[in-house]
Amino acid sequence: MPDVQPATVSCESLQSYEATHVHAIYDEIAPHFSSTRYKASWVGVDLGTGNGKYLPLPADRPGSVWTIGLDRSINLLKIAKRAGDVDREVVWADVLDNPWRRGAFVCISLPSLRLNAQHWGLKRAYQDYAISIATIHHLASPDRRKFAVQRLLEAISPVHGCGLIYVWAVEQDDLSKRNIPARASQDELRSGSFALTGNGQDVFVPWVLAQPVEPKPKTRKQRKKAQTPVEEPESAPLATDVPPQIFNRYYHLFSQGELTELVMEAALDVGLVVGQPPEVDTSGKRIRGLQIVQDGWEMSNYYVELRRWEQ
Amino acid sequence: MVRLITHNLLACHAKGCTSNNFPLLFQDAAVELRDADFNADFLRGFLPRLEWPALVGAARQLGDTSLPAEQPDMLDDDFLQKLHHVLLEIHVEEGAMVCPNCKHVYPISNGIPNMLLAEHEIG
Ligand SMILES: C[S@@+](CC[C@H](N)C(=O)[O-])C[C@H]1O[C@@H](n2cnc3c(N)ncnc32)[C@H](O)[C@@H]1O
Ligand SMILES: [Zn+2]
Numbered sequence A: 001m002p003d004v005q006p007a008t009v010s011c012e013s014l015q016s017y018e019a020t021h022v023h024a025i026y027d028e029i030a031p032h033f034s035s036t037r038y039k040a041s042w043v044g045v046d047l048g049t050g051n052g053k054y055l056p057l058p059a060d061r062p063g064s065v066w067t068i069g070l071d072r073s074i075n076l077l078k079i080a081k082r083a084g085d086v087d088r089e090v091v092w093a094d095v096l097d098n099p100w101r102r103g104a105f106v107c108i109s110l111p112s113l114r115l116n117a118q119h120w121g122l123k124r125a126y127q128d129y130a131i132s133i134a135t136i137h138h139l140a141s142p143d144r145r146k147f148a149v150q151r152l153l154e155a156i157s158p159v160h161g162c163g164l165i166y167v168w169a170v171e172q173d174d175l176s177k178r179n180i181p182a183r184a185s186q187d188e189l190r191s192g193s194f195a196l197t198g199n200g201q202d203v204f205v206p207w208v209l210a211q212p213v214e215p216k217p218k219t220r221k222q223r224k225k226a227q228t229p230v231e232e233p234e235s236a237p238l239a240t241d242v243p244p245q246i247f248n249r250y251y252h253l254f255s256q257g258e259l260t261e262l263v264m265e266a267a268l269d270v271g272l273v274v275g276q277p278p279e280v281d282t283s284g285k286r287i288r289g290l291q292i293v294q295d296g297w298e299m300s301n302y303y304v305e306l307r308r309w310e311q
Numbered sequence B: 001m002v003r004l005i006t007h008n009l010l011a012c013h014a015k016g017c018t019s020n021n022f023p024l025l026f027q028d029a030a031v032e033l034r035d036a037d038f039n040a041d042f043l044r045g046f047l048p049r050l051e052w053p054a055l056v057g058a059a060r061q062l063g064d065t066s067l068p069a070e071q072p073d074m075l076d077d078d079f080l081q082k083l084h085h086v087l088l089e090i091h092v093e094e095g096a097m098v099c100p101n102c103k104h105v106y107p108i109s110n111g112i113p114n115m116l117l118a119e120h121e122i123g
Helices: A014-036 A074-080 A110-119 A142-155 A186-191 A220-227 A258-269 B040-049 B052-061 B077-089
Strands: A042-047 A065-071 A090-092 A129-133 A162-168 A201-209 A245-253 A288-298 A301-310 B025-033 B090-098 B105-109
Touching: A042 A142, A065 A074, A074 A090, A129 A142, A142 A162, A142 A258, A162 A245, A162 A258, A258 A288, A258 A301, B025 B052, B040 B077, B052 B077, B077 B090
Parallel strands: A042 A065, A042 A129, A065 A090, A129 A162
Antiparallel strands: A162 A301, A201 A245, A288 A301, B025 B090, B090 B105
């Protein structure tokens, strides 16, 4: 690489000086310069990925986003690892675990990237993220649900990480889609005058497992028959004589405002300021925070979209 | 799957194991090679996230010595192709990953790493 040389800035006109020595050059080298800048590669984790439904997203830019699926169910992971008929990365773990190296979902050379990103109007391009869809409601105490949120907050970049959480709502029918304010204010939470009640409802939601007819060879004659290759019907008929098995899944149905409170309390517990980043850096001291970008109710779920920030 | 892109993100999280817990070491790894779509932009964007020495070391453990010890300045096509292969086309299907610090063993089966801990091992 050629050496960096001292430049003498001639003062006739700084504007034309920059036009010659900066702007014209960028125009000239633009395609190559652009190819040396880091482009968007999002990295994220789907906490409670299930069958990996969300791993292929976004559908229009396959390969630009890398999402790892985490779940406790090995059999769902076996499906998730081929979600969208592509090899996916999945990890068998609990949402209460943190099996990631420090900064796993953080861009290591972030400061310069961030500057570049802002400069090139690509700010969102570098955000790392975590989603947890319809999973945290399976944890059976307010504390465990809070710990799960904290693991999510730890997994994303403290500077720019985004998160999205969905849980089932007590309100399972039409409701206003307007934002629902949290019941407790940040001050109440901080001063401890408000305790997490988790006052949604603990319920069992039945899953009816319809059993396809399985050839259950009982006698020798039948077994022999089962082994002869015969045309299978298009779809396996459902057994009518076998009663369907019912599995009751535990859910904590969230009440109005409860998820937002949970996220706020989780953030305050780990020393984050809850709210928007301050406009100007006054203290010179580094502060980290969490902003609730959006929250509300949507199709029987409560959701919170959050963003971490640092100043 | 455990590909090296994922291995590069995982660390031991057993109780009390907070230092020297990365990168995990492969043990008895059974490897499968499968083609993946090449995406140069994605690889460039991913580079600053990688723990480079860990990636190089893990690739060597799996018998791939194509990557240079130092991350190069020039990201030419030849380099990106090698990176692509190492990150995305080597699948560890069976075996285990072992913590260099506490020696906890995380088994890999059907390409899925088992990062679960027993109750008493949770930090
Ligand atoms: C209702 S499914 C949602 C799956 C997927 N996110 C979706 O929306 O289609 C809930 C998932 O959470 C997983 N899950 C429940 N508790 C978990 C825990 N403690 N750790 C990890 N996964 C958990 C279940 O195995 C299941 O895959
Ligand atoms: Zn360890």
